[in-house]
Amino acid sequence: MAHSMAVRQFRFWLTNYRRTWQGTIYSSVLNPVLYLGAMGLGLGTLVDKHGTSSLGGVSYIAFLAPGLLAATAMQTAMGESTYPVYGSVKWLKTYQAAIASPLRPTDLFHGHLLWTTLRLAMNSAVFLVVMAAFGAIRSAWAVVCLPAAVLAGLAFATPIEAYAMTCKKETSFAMLFRFGIIPLFLFSGTFFPVTQLPVYVRPLAYITPLWHGVALCRSLSLGTAQLGDSAIHIGYLVAVTALGIYAGNRAYRRRLYA
């Protein structure tokens, strides 16, 4: 019963998506093309000339692409978990309408998580196809990057969604983006190895979910994945997601059952 109730809310997001899907397809294709073109090929040419031993001896685009895949999942998660959720409770009040039906706050949360999972899978799949087109994939294990990127995305989506349900003002999201998402995007090993950071800053990178997502996707795409490291990355991301789900259940209940 609980499962099917979340699916009812998932269907709502699907119906809603029918009117906006064109725009999202455009950006989910264009985003990897532009990034891999400019950074991977453009900047990559310069990087590769200087030798890539610190990148593990692979071309810059092969190093960068799986990192960007994980970072894109984070951005998708951020987009899906902030304004759509906040708007449902604050502007449209469709969440208030939904809880007058048999659905519970938890069902709304899980329904939206199902939806976010689908969006993460769609964007990551498109990204992987573009990666392949750029010749940035080194191993067949790259296929596993799809669930890995989705998991990395969920490690962001669940706590951010919990946070969004507690927000009273939408300006909170701009702050989160500026001081959370952008620094993570730049310093979590997406564009350069974390080992290039000063020693005392590195632990900060290691505790961010994005670094684990980046490291996992990269090792899969390059075919260098080790069982032990991968288990740590996956375990960490699962743990963050689980905490996010716990916090989200609580935040949804508190906000909607006053």
Add this chain to the structure above:
Amino acid sequence: MADPDILIRARGLTKRFGDFVAVDGINFELSRGEVFGFLGPNGAGKSSTMRMIGCVSPRSGGELTILGLDPARNGPAIRARLGVVPQEDTLDVELTVRENLLIYGRYFGLKREVIRERTAVLLDFVQLTERANDEVEPLSGGMKRRLTIARSLISEPEILLLDEPTTGLDPQARHVVWDRLYRLKQQGVTLVLTTHYMDEAEQLCDRLVVMDRGKIAAEGSPRELIETYSTPEVLELRFALDEQEQAADKLADIAAERVEVLADRILLYTANGDATLDAVRARGLEPVTSLVRRSTLEDVFLRLTGRRLED
């Protein structure tokens, strides 16, 4: 449950928000097929009560049984049998009229074909058939309200909860909504509504409770309440502003059951308004305007609380 026709039973029902007591130990019962109203000013605790009945707000104390079930444990099962028209429109304005009903019907687990059939009937009922495929955003306030009513009926609820169903509507739109609610009443739907409009309560409610500051001040049918707490007639007098105070003094001991001095008028509660007006004139007072009317729930409220409803 002893009596299957008692759909809602509340005993000592209480809602607290921190130190603030929004609903203060109220008792009421709702029977199948009746239209039951909560009448009171803003902040009386009506909406908090409605949210507890709607199983979206846990009670802080007391007992509440809805359709024989406890909302604290059986929320989803109860909500599956309720229809809710909230005070604020909660339609998805980005979707069409039809899509709003589809999504909502799906929330109740209804099949597409069932929703399609009911949508046709309901849109006809609320006179929105021609707008079925339009987006909700540009609809007027009255149309949105009617669509919200249609949406609340998609699951064929046993009890329909309406929180301030016509607040914010212009008089014409209000009358259209009243007409539709009256038809539902004729069809035997059990309605619970809150309102701070006495005319709404008088027209629609079989039985109502007057709420004030979280408590129930009185209970009965509109007629019973008026008979118990007011007189058959009311004489309303308006004096020139500088004469009102003086006139009030002179009228203090007149042969009326009760005298209410408001900011802009004086109300005399009496069995015979014309006779009382003669008595006023006999004291040498000449009001600027005078009006004899029948008592309303507004008078009941004024008597019970010392305040007016729509302040």
